[in-house]
Amino acid sequence: AQKITQTQPGMFVQEKEAVTLDCTYDTSDQSYGLFWYKQPSSGEMIFLIYQGSYDEQNATEGRYSLNFQKARKSANLVISASQLGDSAMYFCAMRGFSGGYNKLIFGAGTRLAVHP
Amino acid sequence: EAQVTQNPRYLITVTGKKLTVTCSQNMNHEYMSWYRQDPGLGLRQIYYSMNVEVTDKGDVPEGYKVSRKEKRNFPLILESPSPNQTSLYFCASTGLLAGELFFGEGSRLTVL
Numbered sequence: 001a002q003k004i005t006q007t008q009p010g011m012f013v014q015e016k017e018a019v020t021l022d023c024t025y026d027t028s029d030q031s032y033g034l035f036w037y038k039q040p041s042s043g044e045m046i047f048l049i050y051q052g053s054y055d056e057q058n059a060t061e062g063r064y065s066l067n068f069q070k071a072r073k074s075a076n077l078v079i080s081a082s083q084l085g086d087s088a089m090y091f092c093a094m095r096g097f098s099g100g101y102n103k104l105i106f107g108a109g110t111r112l113a114v115h116p
Numbered sequence: 117e118a119q120v121t122q123n124p125r126y127l128i129t130v131t132g133k134k135l136t137v138t139c140s141q142n143m144n145h146e147y148m149s150w151y152r153q154d155p156g157l158g159l160r161q162i163y164y165s166m167n168v169e170v171t172d173k174g175d176v177p178e179g180y181k182v183s184r185k186e187k188r189n190f191p192l193i194l195e196s197p198s199p200n201q202t203s204l205y206f207c208a209s210t211g212l213l214a215g216e217l218f219f220g221e222g223s224r225l226t227v228l
Contacts, residue, residue, distance in 0.1 A: 009156075035216070045206060045219035091158060093217075103174070104149065104208075104217055106159040 002027045004094050006107035013082045014115055020067070021077040021110045023092030029053075032096045034075040035104075036066065039089040051075060087114045118143050122207045122220035129197055130228050137192045137223050139207030145218070147210050148190040152176065152203040153222075159206065165190055197227040
């Protein structure tokens, strides 16, 4: 069965510092994708970054990077130079493609608070 | 503008009164899905559809129905809502082999 685990219910970081949000996954699929979404207090889901299982390079999008360690089945999100606007809920998600099955599952989320 | 539109955004209803949450996307996506979000549980998939007339259960389908008669629309039906279906609901869509899932703005449902 596929599973996403985010072990940090809440994190805080000082403004301008870097922070790592942990995500581990479990799947028997050979081909899969990993995502991070941000949910601010307004409620919408904002796509941040994507990593394919066959991508050799870690994905980066501006201040966001995904530390992908395939053997350890981890896909941690690194936010560099945190800003007050980064305070939000962050969800790790995975999409597998085994046998035509096309499902995207989410972790429970990590609430990040950025302090001035 | 590429978007997923769901309505209503907010709804308060009573136990047993049938309701439908509509979802429409303008990106010609094959894949559409419904999720519910509850504190501490993240987003859990209710139903998904890989194309017109093709739907399947997610992790928490009990008490919900869906249909996919047109590619752009994927309504969520609560035939007899109960208080445990009070939640924040998201509709989402993507291409079958694509990456990012596009989300609607969410529908906050309260069942009294």
